Amino acid sequence: MIKLIVLDVDGTLTDGNRLISTSAIKYIRKGIDKNVTFSLISGNVVPVMFALQTFIGINGPVFAENGGILLYKNQIKKFFDKTRAEKFLEYISKKSSVKPVFTNMWRETSIAFNMDDSDENYVSGEAEKNGLSIVNSRFTWHLMDKNQNKAYAVNYMKDQFELNYDEILVVGDSDNDVPMFNLNVNRACPANATATIKSKSDYVSKHRYGNEMEDVLNHYGIL
Numbered sequence: 001m002i003k004l005i006v007l008d009v010d011g012t013l014t015d016g017n018r019l020i021s022t023s024a025i026k027y028i029r030k031g032i033d034k035n036v037t038f039s040l041i042s043g044n045v046v047p048v049m050f051a052l053q054t055f056i057g058i059n060g061p062v063f064a065e066n067g068g069i070l071l072y073k074n075q076i077k078k079f080f081d082k083t084r085a086e087k088f089l090e091y092i093s094k095k096s097s098v099k100p101v102f103t104n105m106w107r108e109t110s111i112a113f114n115m116d117d118s119d120e121n122y123v124s125g126e127a128e129k130n131g132l133s134i135v136n137s138r139f140t141w142h143l144m145d146k147n148q149n150k151a152y153a154v155n156y157m158k159d160q161f162e163l164n165y166d167e168i169l170v171v172g173d174s175d176n177d178v179p180m181f182n183l184n185v186n187r188a189c190p191a192n193a194t195a196t197i198k199s200k201s202d203y204v205s206k207h208r209y210g211n212e213m214e215d216v217l218n219h220y221g222i223l
């Protein structure tokens with residue numbers, strides 16, 4: 001039986017223009033009425049996750065910065081630090097097309113940036129040398145500790161709620177969801193997911209951009 005559903009936000013609850021699916025909101029609330037715990041994990045920042053949690057009515061923990069920081073019951077828990085990422089950003093912006101994005105003012109455990117596609121391998125290699133990793137959420141690049149990812153956040157909740165992996169369902173659409181799709185949990189994705197995420201999914205919905213929520217929840221017998 002599924003007790004915890006972990007959702008990515010961009011591309012999973014929203015469309016390519018980042019507009020949230022009202023159908024997704026409706027079916028998340030129906031799932032909450034069935035006493036399932038819902039969690040969001042995004043590359044976005046705490047203030048944005050706070051707003052999503054509040055206005056959608058999410059009943060479980062929400063994680064910002066790809067799992068680096070948690071907000072639950074009006075308390076914040078920080079698992080990683082951005083000092084090393086900030087130093088690296090200063091270094092790499094002089095040597096590549098890397099440009100920080102404005103949401104960094106709210107980031108506490110990572111850095112977000114844009115860069116030319118041709119710099120990907122170089123920047124990734126340099127980050128690795130510094131114990132950091134970069135991941136693309138399709139909307140922006142994220143720079144953070146090499147152990148900071150969505151699997152870290154899912155494992156944290158597994159321990160906190162004393163769950164087995166088979167009681168957890170994750171839904172996501174892109175590369176920064178891969179770590180949680182590599183866990184032995186239930187995995188579902190919308191039709192707009194990347195080929196990698198589709199190949200790792202137990203269930204691929206025909207519906208896209210948040211409209212898969214009804215279908216996915218039905219598939220797992222939640223509704």
Ligand code: CA
Pocket residue numbers: 008009010011012137172173174
């Ligand atoms: Ca996404």
